Every structure is written in structure tokens, then in C-alpha cells.
Amino acid sequence: MADPSSGRKRGGDRPTIYDVAIACGVAPSTVSRAFSRPGRVNAETAERIRQVAAEMGYRTNPLARALPTGRTSLLAVIVADVTNPFFFEILRGAEETATEAGYTLLVADVHESVDAERQALDRTLPLVEGLVLATSRMSDSSIRVAAKQCPTVVLNRSMSDVPSVATDNSRGMKRAVEHLASLGHRTITYLAGPDASWANGVRWQAMREAAHELDLRVRRLGPFSPTQAGGLAAARALADAPSTAAIAYNDLIAIGLMRGLVNLGIRVPEDVSVVGFDNIFGADFCTPQLTTVAAPLRQLGAVAVHMLLEELRTPVRGTRQLPETPLMTALLPANLVERMSTGPARPAAARRGAG
Amino acid sequence: MADPSSGRKRGGDRPTIYDVAIACGVAPSTVSRAFSRPGRVNAETAERIRQVAAEMGYRTNPLARALPTGRTSLLAVIVADVTNPFFFEILRGAEETATEAGYTLLVADVHESVDAERQALDRTLPLVEGLVLATSRMSDSSIRVAAKQCPTVVLNRSMSDVPSVATDNSRGMKRAVEHLASLGHRTITYLAGPDASWANGVRWQAMREAAHELDLRVRRLGPFSPTQAGGLAAARALADAPSTAAIAYNDLIAIGLMRGLVNLGIRVPEDVSVVGFDNIFGADFCTPQLTTVAAPLRQLGAVAVHMLLEELRTPVRGTRQLPETPLMTALLPANLVERMSTGPARPAAARRGAG
DNA sequence: ATGAAAGCGCTAACAG
């Protein structure tokens, strides 16, 4: 028998449907139905059962419910780095809409490590009904494998066969480049993020295109770690190969960059203009306040979970082969927030003279 | 019967211990033991079972395991506000040590709302083996109720009968006051946080004591919301009742305060020195860089989970009444990080003349 | 509308 008296189990043996059934003089199945399928039982009976159950302090056991049905009411969000403010609002958005729908969120932090990510998947897959991969560093094919086992939505990345939610990076990048061009900058440096990042590729690509259209030159430095430390490194690299404007892979790099630049005696925006990405917490109070391509963070998380819930609602058709559901894809608008870290390009003559 | 063909359930019917048992020519219980109790089974047999299981792609189903044992390998962390950078590192610390021990973390955000907190508890209690209440806004007695049902550790709060982990606020506050005193400040204003916050009470109390010892005067303004917006409000309040130095309930208020002060034409630290609490992300790149009482955030999370695991390891004795386990309590050291937001007190004469 | 009964996949006595 399973752990009759010895163990820990749920605090102080709670009543079960059997206890309630006896107290009500009905069958356990009726009690079950009264809770899981209201309507499939006489209104009065149901009411009485609820009443008695409440008095007895009965609570349906989610574990027991999940075993036969698979309905755990759990959703997992796998984030690359909980410590990165980029995820704060995303988590908030995800949490809100999950809670609203009666789901609980399981958050796994994978420290930017593919191994940890795989491990997190192994751990959570059998537990959850759905999966949000926020900024996964895994390959598309690995993601497909996961998506096959469990409804999945990828965040900040787009895939041809897995539902996804992303920011419109191209549009955002274009705005940033235009902004810089209008300030008179002629050469722009991209400070790259991790190679494994999907957004990194898109941003760089979009930058080249936008620059081409406006007849600007581009350069690329990096990759840098998407952290303040990465930004510090970027500052050194940029000092070695001066430029009048830089667009960083993300705000963290941009902020680190600005600090590093100050230390090197290079002024922002007088000597170099800096643009970040994401508009994370802190972008509005660093010095100078950061001009950045704002991602709709909260919405990103909310939409991802909404799509997941939608998938869950849709009954899986047989082999999942045939009518190939139209792929859900959301591309949320990004917009440029102009603050103090960008300014007019310094004329070449003046540039030479300065410290 | 339970959902035979219709449903969703685990992706593509995975093999069970029964399948493995047949394939190995042993009893299911032996397979079970091979996984859950290595050592209780012949080494060779065990090896063979693992082998075959691996080939078949068998994975033990955590749900099924949890039902009879209660061992879900899940821990919950309830945070007041995922959006508050204060929690980032705490979560990281908690996640790391949980993962290391084979546990998965379930994070619930309660938006600083007691109702949401209660609801989150209802949802997660039956699911998890342990609970970390990070900065709970509930009453001590409510917490006790939860702690009775499930091993619990409270973070950033201390209780007489529930294990807790907190920062040594008194010590930290004392350091801050001494620092300000040494800079010549004679009157210090406390910008209070939420009344429901335990830390808020402790900090204010400690401030009064420290000030008394050093013969300083103290004032208290607030309560303010523990956010940048709260800090903005605090700036207005402070402008109405000028002071030469302020200690804020937390860094968020301090940062908001500094921004608000700038807008009002009041300089930091020339006109007023500002000290924050916690040393959150951003404290080192706001302007001026914030002097603050640093909490060992990462450690806080890690220690909390460690204590929880310790509790889980300790078998519960009968009614939990008798030998009254010695209460685990950790008080982690805080230390003052002196940065640019504090400076010498302005002489009274000069103060009057200035804008 | 309700009851009876068979499991979900695993664990844990209890024999052997």
C-alpha cells in the first residue's frame, strides 16, 4: 500500500470525494461530477454537495485529477536568464493571463545554457500542459521535438511550424537607423549579441537593409555577452574602432557600453550616439537616459500565454497530420523611444580634435 | 475509465513501468525500484532494466509518482511583485539551489495583493512540497496556517515559529545612519514603504535607535508605494519639508526620489543625500549612483531553499508537537555600499541661500 | 440524473 501512516503527504489528511459522498449519501462519482462537470448533475444535489464539501473543507486534489486526465493546470515558461530585466514584464504578463485562466506558472531559468534548457524541458514537459520558450537558445529542430510532445509557443523568435510571438524587430531597427541618419550619422556600428540568438540575426540583417536604403555604412562588432559586462567589453572594442553611432543588441549592452565609454573619456551622445533594444527597467534612469527600441514586454508574455491557451482549447485531431492548423503567429509592434543617448553626429573635423 | 483514446494526455503514449517490466521479464515493482530506490535491487538487473528502459524511451511519470507519495519535486516561491528587481537575484539563487537538488520551482506573482497571495497559496499548496514566502504581505497568523500545511520558509521577515531568512536590517540601517552622521547630517528623513511590510517596520525602528545613539533627529514621511512612482511622490513630500538627508525604504523609492528631486531643482547629493536599501539592479547606474544598504539577494534565495530542503529531509515526527525542532533562522549580513548619492551636509547658512 | 467499477502510472507493504 502507498504510504499509509508513515509519510508526509498532504498536510493533515484532507477529506476526499469519498468522504463527501458518504456525508451526502451519494456516490463518489456524483461528487466528482458536481465539481468537474457542473450541469451534468441535478442542480439541487450539486448545491447540497458543494455546501457539505465546503463545510468539510474539501478541496479537489489537482494531482489526482491530473493523473487520469493529464490536466495539470500548469504552464511552463523557460527563460534564458531570470536575472535579465528583459523578462520581468514578460513574466508578469504571462503570469497574469495564466492565473486569469486558472493556470499556474512554472518558471525555469536556464542561465543562457542550452544544456540547462534541455534539462529544464525534461523536467517540466511531463508536468505541464503547455510551454512558452522565451528566448530559447536551442536549435529549431530541438524546439520542434519539444513542440511535438506538448503545445508550445516560442517567444522572440519565429518559426515556420511552431506558434510564435515576437517583436517586429525589422521595423524597430529601421526606425532606429532612420533616427540616427536624420541626426547626420553616416556610419553605424552594430554591437552584436549571442550568435545563438534569433533576434540578434534579425536585428543585424534589418540594420544592413535599412542602412543600405539610406545609404549609410554599417559595421559589426562582437558578439558580446548580452549583459552590462558585455557592454563594457563593447566599449573597449568601440574605442579601438571609433564610430559616431552604435546600436546595441540590447539595453543591457547599451548601458554597459555607456558606462565603459565614460570611463574611457568618450562622451554620450556628444562623441557617440547609442541606441539600445527592448526598453527594459532602468533604460529611463541610466545616464544619459537611453534611446531604445521598445518592445511591448508585458504584452509579449500575455499574448504568448493566450496563444497557448488557444492551442489547448483546440482538440488535437488524430495524428495531427491532416488539416494542418493555420499557424498562429503574432508580430507585436516595436517603437522607438527617443531619449538622451542620441544626438547630432559630430562633424568629422571636430571629431578629430577632441579627447 | 479514464480518457482512453479521446484525450490529449502525455504526448504519444509513453511506455510505462509495465511495458519495461515485460520487456525485461521482471515485475513492474522491480522496475519501479530500479529507478526510485537503486540499491534495493540487484546491480546487474538494475543495469539491464535501465538499459532497456532507455532504449524504449521510458521516463518516470512525476505525476504518477507524486500521487501515492506526495513527492512532487515542486517548490513554490511566492513573490510580492515579479516586476520588482529586488526579486531577480533572489529567484536566481532559489532556482539554482532547487534545480541542483532535483526540484523545480513554481513562481507565483501576487502583485502586492493579499487576496492574490491567498489565492496563489490555495493553488500551489496542494501541488508543492515546500513554500518560500518572499516578502509576504499576509499576517503572521495566516502564514502560520500555511506553514502548518506545508513546510514553509519566510523570506525577509522573521517569525517566532516559522523558519525564516532575512537581511540584518538593523545592522545595515545603523551603518547607513553612521555614514550620514559622519558626513555631518543632523536630521534624517525616513521615506517609508508599505505599512504591511515587515522590513519597513524594522528599518524605521532601527533608524530611530541608531539616530538616538548618535544624537540625530529623525523624521518620517510616507508611506510610499515601493516603486519609482512612490519615489516621485516622496520627492514632492520632501520638497515641502526639506531635509539634508533621506533614507528610503528601498532602492526603487530612492531612484524615483532622485529623479523627482532633479525635476524640482534639488541636487543630489549637494542639497540632499540619499540612501537606499537592497542594492538592486540599476543602483549602480542611476544618477548619481546610489549609496545603499546591500542585501545579499542571491544568497537570500539560496539559503531559503536550502532551509526548505532541510525541513523536507527531516521526517515529521507524529503530531509535530513534541520535540519542537529548534527553529531555523538565518540573518544574513547587509553592508553599506557607498556611492555617489551621499555627500557632506550643506551648512545651514548655505542651505538657506540656495535654490 | 446517478451508481458501480475500472483504471491513470507508480509506490510500498508483505510475502517468498
Added chain:
DNA sequence: CTGTTAGCGCTTTCAT
């Protein structure tokens, strides 16, 4: 050391 056998608490056919 291994097999047998009850369940964990709930859902869900199938009858009634």
C-alpha cells in the same frame, strides 16, 4: 532480492 497486491484520489465509461 524480487514478485504480488493494494491502493493514492479522481475521472469516466457503462448501466440503471
